Amino acid sequence: MAKHVGRGGRGGILEANPAREPLETGPKLSFGHGPSIPGDRVLISCVVPDREPYRAEAELLFKSVIAFGGELGRAQRVALFVESADPETASRLNDMGVTVKTCAPVDDWELHANKIRALSGEEDYDVLVVLDCDTVVARDFSSFLDGEGVAACPNARDPLGIELWERLFGYFGLELPAARYREPHQLGETIPYFNSGVLIVPRRYTPQLAESWTRHVHELPKAYAALPDIRRTVLRGFREDFILGDQIALSLALAAERIPHRALPVELNFPTHHTWVRSFGSRDNTWDPYVLHYHHRRLHTGEVLPSSRYHNVNDTIRELNRCLFGSASRGRLATSFSTALGWLHHYNTRRKKVLRRLIRRWSYRDGVRP
Secondary structure, eight states, X not given: OXXXXXXXXXXXXXXXXXXXXXXXXXXXXXXXXXXXXXXGGEEEEEEEESSTTHHHXXXXXXXXXXXXXXXXXXXXXXXXXXXXXXXXXXXXXXXXXXXXXXEOOSOTTOGGGGGGGGGGOOOOOSEXXXXXXXXXXXXXXXXXXXXXXXXXXXXXXXXXXXXXXXXXXXXXXXXXXXXXXXXXXXXXXXXXXXEEEEEEEEGGXXXXXXXXXXXXXXXXXXXXXXXXXXXXXXXXXXXXXXXXXXXXXXXXXXXXXXXXXXXXXXXXXXXXXXXXXXXXXXXXXXXXXXXEEOTTOBOTTSOBOOOSSOHHHHHHHHHHHHHHHSSSSOSOOHHHHHHHHHHHHHOOSSHHHHHHHHHHXXXXXXXXXX
16 A cells, blocks of 8 residues: 655645635646546656666656555556666666656757657556656645646746746747746746646647647747847856756747646645745645655765755655655765755856855754754
């Protein structure tokens, strides 16, 4: 029987709190309470660069699906390795019932776009769930799956704002979507701009979404060249090659193909690395995540590091580590320190301030910040 790692609470249901629900949901779709898709009609897929830490993260992801996914433990499982697959990793994944395949990159300029390859599988399924490698499943979210439209969580920060979005959509000859959502950082109004780390796609939409998403990824560099102020805004605070191309192209593709969509609650893609997400509250102990997005923050022994702010989430992480590793977030922070340096490389401003925060965030013993 699958385990439930969380501790009661709201269970991810959208309530009246404006920080957790869209301003406007667009098409009215069922949301977390309707009949769910049978587990064996679901395909869970992740795209894996053939190097560490992604190999180990993919193994951890599928272990968590089996242990904590409930009905989703019966789902079909596919790991798509980019260009090549490490034989030892592939063997361990096969032992977990994961089909290992290889795929070609989508575009050299935007490595995050490789996840589009997950939409081109030939498996027989009704709903596709695409997860980033650095996510783990904490409990069964099958009740959020249906065949009505694409579903994802709004991204924590809107990189453009309504005016620049309108110019970008105009460049592609598209109307700006009417739907508006709350972005969790400043609680500002944004278009359907989603974090692609957890993406739910009904089978009937995968061919057209894959084609349009790929096309817009390829065309974005030309748009940035023609609209340099948009490129500067997207790059603000990031390194030159970190330009959010896959997520911006996803917004364009959804509009171009008129694919219905809906916003998932943050519990379906809960970031454990943020301390600044204002909509979450400073010490909100009622969160009960379904999927944890830990952004590579693991100990050298593999355990997921706890959140720096949310005690209830930390309880979930400790229980997950205890079940999968027989421990509760103890160990040397080798992997996480490398990740800290990686985040410093992403950001080109206020590096000293960021470094202080990272060191403070990862100064844990037994999951408790000193």
